[in-house]
Amino acid sequence: METQGMSFPLNRRQALAAVLAAAALPGAHAQAWPARPIRLVVNFPPGGAADQLARAIAQPLQDALGQPVAVENRGGAGGNLGADAVAKSPGDGYTLLFASGGTLSVNPHIYPRMPFDPRKDLVPVAAAARVLVFLVVRADSPVKDFPGLLADLKAHPGRRSFGSPGNGSSPHLAAEMMKSMASVYAVHIPYRGAAPALTDLLGGQVDFLFDPGIAVPHIRAGRLRLLAVGSPSRSPLFPDTPTLAEAGLAGFDADTVFGLYAPGGTPAPVIARLNAEVNRILATPAMRERITAIGGVPAPLSAEQFAAKVAEDSQRFGTIVRERRIVGD
Incomplete structure (x- = not known):
């Protein structure tokens, strides 16, 4: 009887602890993340603008999150191979995509059958840079x-x-x-x-x-x-070089925004944390210098603003794709 009397309060305490833990699960997940290394997939080969930007951001992001951020290049099919790998990964914040601006704003127009649903399977997280051509x-x-x-x-x-x-x-x-x-x-x-x-x-x-x-x-x-x-405004690197609009092609704008995406279903607190960290990194002099060095312009945006920019670019580039009858590889 004495043993039973001691065990009853212990069971109640255990049950109460379980209920509280379950109630706090979303917050606990956000606080615990990240608890292991993060894979950052770049959907183009090494050496290009996407790869350079991803590697520039990976190190300070690793420092901020306290976990390794490993960059992995998976090019092919205009970026669809790498994007598809991330789109079909668990939405737990441990597999992310760093992509060119065209992955979601152009590819759906030139590939009649996308390997993933660009509206649902990838979520814009944080813009990194406006890339000029x-x-x-x-x-x-x-x-x-x-x-x-x-x-x-x-x-x-x-x-x-x-x-x-x-x-x-x-x-x-x-x-x-x-x-x-x-x-x-x-x-x-x-x-x-x-x-x-x-x-x-x-x-x-x-x-x-x-x-x-x-x-x-x-x-x-x-x-x-x-x-x-090929930008609406001159490059800070080459202020004496005219834009194509100034050279006679009125309204010419080929700028795209490169950035970070996550699989659909990734918890909102994880996306918010990533967005905040990337925007903080973009504000540092070292990162501004790295982005400017390859002719880009830092583009800190909220996740919602980034999603709106992707939609705007999709409409703009879709027009030229249809006019020129461009198809994917």
Whole structure:
């Protein structure tokens, strides 16, 4: 009897503790996260703008969260392979996607069958940078400026080529916008990433390129000539270089926003924590310098603002995709 009398209060205390723990589960999950390493999937190969931005953010994010953040490149199918891997991962905050702006704003327009539902399976978490595109040619090119490029393309229809990170990428769409607005033609050579496209431009395999920022060191070193910027406003790196809108293509805007996504179903407190940490990182001088160095502009946004920007860009790029009848690889 004495043993039973002692055990009864203990059971009540256990039951009460279980009820309180269950009631506090969402908050407890948010406080406990992260409890193990985080995998950050970049849906393009190493060396490109997405990869450089992801790796720049991974280290300070790791420091802030107190857990390793391992970057993993999974390129292919215009970014769909890596995005699909994350979309089908558990929504627990331990698998995240760092993607180019076109993953959700362009790919649904150029791939008739997406491997995941872009409206439900991936959630915008935090924008990282507005990525500009730079129209470049080799330094030994006879083309000296943007009017000279248009004159050359009109004089040699179909005999000039341009590279891009792949069908439907923002540099590809920028070139298609230019071709449409200026009524010129050049052959598109798609690559699996911005880095190999840049390598072939430097090697003379293609004639020009809309670069997402990784060519900046080559521009500064004099190996490439910058003709124009495909943004509504001039680049802080090259304030003397005109935009394509200033050069005669009114309204030209090929900017995209790169950022962090999570699988659908990821708890709201986890998304809020990630958004706050990324925005804090973007405000540091070191990160602003890293982003500016590749020609980007830091883009701190709330998760809701980021989602709205993705929807806005989807409408804008969908128009050029349909007009130019662009399809995915």
